[in-house]
Amino acid sequence: MSVVSDTQPAPRRRRARSLVKSLLGFLVVVIVTYLGLLAVTFFIGRVIPIDPVLAVVGDRAPANVVERTRQELGFNEPLTTQFVIYVQKALSGDFGRSVLTTNPVMTDIKRVFPATIELATLGTLIGAILGIPLGVLAAVRRGGWLDQIVRIIGLIGYSVPIFWLGLLALLIFYARLQWVGGPGRIDVVYEYTFTPITGFYLLDSIIQRDWSAFGNIISHLALPSLLLGYFSLAYISRMTRSFMLNELSQEYIVAARAKGLSERRIIWRHALRNAAVPLVTVIALSYAGLLEGSVLTETVFAWPGLGLYITNSLQNADMNAVLGGTIVIGSVFIAINLLSDLLYRLLDPRTRAR
């Protein structure tokens, strides 16, 4: 008994220790990444040959207003002092005020980010739900007509500019056929009845049981999300295909076939399950990419999202907004990476053992 109880906890303790270690390591990586991100964005923001005060007060402001604003914003301090102050504030979640909207940057981002998340999530869902089966089928029918079609779909998805495709889609489905809603998230008609609560319009309309608004929101979401979905589909299906080809040539597949398992079971249960591990990374990265805000899509569809916000800020030298936005995007990347790491552990028993 005593022998057993002595030997039993040892590996568990070791495992716990390794978990703490990996968590600590992860924390260090996150902190270094954040500091690096802060430093790089901050110094780029300060060395660009644009007078930041100009962005705040505009070209027509008289000299005394310019000077007072420069003082107020602390631009007369040495660069290092400015950086220290910036990091201190950023740590408490204060990224300053956006020059363009004069709101705190975080307030702005809370307003624009849901629009992007809504679009990116739908886009990724469409991309994954259609892309994975297509990729699997293409791998199974390697060289067949289905494989060729998937290849062509992927090629078009990669090479056609989204800006052009978006305008074309608007022209056909919105202007000509009038099947879907146009640019924007909702018709102006609903401006008086529909009130955003969470900023996720689909959710908001469900909460308020406003089904007519729900339908309208869907009709506005349809084109941009299908478009984004198409682009992530192109990517996901190609990657699925190559992962699947890799798995299908493994020995365990041969063994499974020899055991007389049905082909369907081999493909969808055995091969896809193993291919799923790297696929998670692919989907996570593609999702993170969409969350960054697809600037061109948001421009064409007048979608008030994060991409448009940051681009607009960049063009107007609104450095606070750019810095804050970059930090948020950085956090999203880190969070999604972490999430996909966790999913890895669930999907792949080997990573759990270590």
Next chain:
Amino acid sequence: MMMSKINAHARLLFAGAALTALVAANAPAYAATPADTLVLAWAIDDTITLDPAESFELSPAEFLGNGYDMLVRLDINDTTKVTGGVAESWSVSEDGLTYTFKLKPGIKFASGNPLTAEDVAWSFERAVKLDKSPAFILTQFGLTGDNVTEKAKAVDEDTFVLTVDKSYAPSFVLNCLTATVGAVVDKKLVSEHAEAVTVSADNKYDTDFGYAWLKTNYAGSGPFKIRDWRANEILVMERNDNYYGNKPALNRVIYRHVKESATQRLMLETGDVDVARNLDPGDLEAVSKNADLATTDAAKGTVYYISLNQKNETLAKPEVREAFKYLVDYDAIGSTLIKGIGEIRQTYQAKGVLGALDASPYKLDVTKAKELLEKAGLKDGFSVTFDVRNNQPVTGIAEAFQQTAAQAGIKVEIIPGDGKQTLTKYRARNHDLYIGQWGMDYWDPNSNAEAFTSNPDNADEASVKTLAWRNAWDIPELTKESKAALLERDDKKRAEGYKKLQQEALDTSPFVMIFQQIEVAGMRNNVKNYKLGPSMDTNFVGPVTKE
């Protein structure tokens, strides 16, 4: 058999996909915009505040112009004059220092509060004490935070008296009061939302004058009340039933932020918007050919110019300055690059302003330019750099100029840059050539005369940095003349003074004036009486009706 199973699976998947697409696409067919609402697509991302004391951008000027009223307004039938806003009549004292305004009786704010001279006085006090970008339009009359309550004062319920520090031309003072910074705000309403501030070195006053609140709210008395604004998304105005004048026919006006010209055109063609405001020349042409649509336009107070930095010794030669004016192909630029969005203008005052000189003596004449360069001892030409921001039409104009200048032996090197970047360089006087645009600060000739032909101190650390300063054009004489025109109380003589200044600039200045901007809009045929005004704050939507 296995294959057929996969096939069945795939079929199911495709069916599912088709179904999703169908559901997504199954939206109701689109009707036009509501009959009682005007919907406009417009890039409104320059709106950063709705506070008249702070707002100094283009799109909010239109919102404030419709939402607020001022003491006096620009007379859109004769833009050299003003007409009554909330003021019924006004008089100027003998010495030209005291302006007495009698208010129209019985005016109410949208909130229902009565509008009195007290509100007018408080609006002045607020703008001067907050001292934001447009405050100089009022403080240039000698108003300061310390004296404003004395100098801008309500004598009784409907009499407001403004005392200025010099005997300015009355047209100047009145023109300035049409600016949105002079809008009358609802003292009672704004005061209810004012926040207490602790007095310190940075904050001289114990209140924020409702600054935080009014940034996104409304306290005016104009024909429309601003109901809602979400930055870069939407602005909604509703009819103000308390308005004393002609009430708007429409219940609502909605501005939707749409940046892309092609998108705006699609929305206009579909009928999702009634008016599109940012149409490129290409889209504009398509709109004007469409039988369901119409266009309207108005010249605005923004002028475009190429300027020569006088710190560059070559560019400082008078012959070179003149030669450059012969090296712009005005006709070609007017008929292509700025077609529909601008008209050639060689004087620096916008058409329609008091004392604007309509003269365009220059044409592309390479031989003449070459003669002038030879006279300056530059027979073999020279090289200069040209800072150009990377958007249209300025890039196109810069490239056209590069070609014509080359014919006279001048090698122009274009340095493209982001708007703020080239502007930063220009403001530091580090450029050779710069192509700029200049919008009037307020609707009075003094605004542009001060910018182009006044430079009180040409030193690098000068406190007043006009456009003439930015190009190091040292002009003590013209500066004096500009000042004199400002104090000329006879409108006719004043107009003459400005004409003379423009002629002088036309002959000798380092500014090659190119064109005046025209604002254009495309609209649906059922929209009637939609007119653009001479300035953004006179783009009135009150008279608009829909059939």
